[in-house]
Amino acid sequence: MNVLGISGTPRKNGNSDILLQHALRPFEEAGWEATLLRLRELTVKPCLACEHCTAHGSCALDDDMHLFYDAFRRCDALIVATPVYYRNVCAHLMAVMERHYGVREKRPLAGKPGGAIAVGRGSGGGQALTIDRIYTWMLSCGALCVPGELNGLTAVADEPGDVLRQEKRLRQARVLGENVMHVAERLRGT
Numbered sequence: 001m002n003v004l005g006i007s008g009t010p011r012k013n014g015n016s017d018i019l020l021q022h023a024l025r026p027f028e029e030a031g032w033e034a035t036l037l038r039l040r041e042l043t044v045k046p047c048l049a050c051e052h053c054t055a056h057g058s059c060a061l062d063d064d065m066h067l068f069y070d071a072f073r074r075c076d077a078l079i080v081a082t083p084v085y086y087r088n089v090c091a092h093l094m095a096v097m098e099r100h101y102g103v104r105e106k107r108p109l110a111g112k113p114g115g116a117i118a119v120g121r122g123s124g125g126g127q128a129l130t131i132d133r134i135y136t137w138m139l140s141c142g143a144l145c146v147p148g149e150l151n152g153l154t155a156v157a158d159e160p161g162d163v164l165r166q167e168k169r170l171r172q173a174r175v176l177g178e179n180v181m182h183v184a185e186r187l188r189g190t
């Protein structure tokens with residue numbers, strides 16, 4: 001089985017990326033294949049609303065989004081991680097979320113469980129709102145929203161790597177991964 005990890009941060013060693021890696025570990029330990037797509041290494045443009053997809057069933061833009069279209073189709077579960085920017089997901093991730101529009105009729109994520117991770121520097125910096133944005137997007141795609149220990153995973157951290165000193169958050173990232181994995185396995189009947 002395959003899990004898709006989407007990392008939104010433009011920063012190397014970003015805190016959201018670190019938590020995502022911890023969330024993916026239970027999958028890897030259970031023998032799943034993990035596909036980790038890091039937006040800092042890729043170019044995904046925002047949707048142009050040209051409606052080429054409505055007429056032809058595919059997106060007119062030529063960039064790295066094809067990797068996500070392929071991964072959406074192949075995955076059995078997904079985990080999405082983002083830094084909080086202005087109490088929302090970062091623009092890099094927003095572009096991917098918008099561009100799902102290009103394959104919406106095929107519903108590649110329908111019925112697949114997903115989890116969300118958001119890291120901001122402020123306590124009450126908009127992490128919960130940002131988790132909400134990701135889960136709302138998942139629901140719009142027909143995906144199933146799975147909680148971690150409480151809801152999605154939120155953390156307060158700023159400089160790259162800061163979250164490595166937060167044992168509790170690293171453990172909670174693992175719990176989020178385990179929960180998403182167990183839902184996927186139950187759905188599969190394994």
Ligand SMILES: Cc1cc2nc3c(=O)[nH]c(=O)nc-3n(C[C@H](O)[C@H](O)[C@H](O)COP(=O)(O)O)c2cc1C
Nearest residue numbers: 014015016083084085086087120121122125157158
């Ligand atoms: C453009 C921008 C906007 C930001 N907006 C917020 C915000 O609204 N709330 C917050 O708590 N932190 C905000 N931050 C801080 C980042 O969320 C924080 O540094 C976080 O650790 C980034 O995640 P990363 O380490 O995965 O890159 C902002 C940072 C930038 C660059």
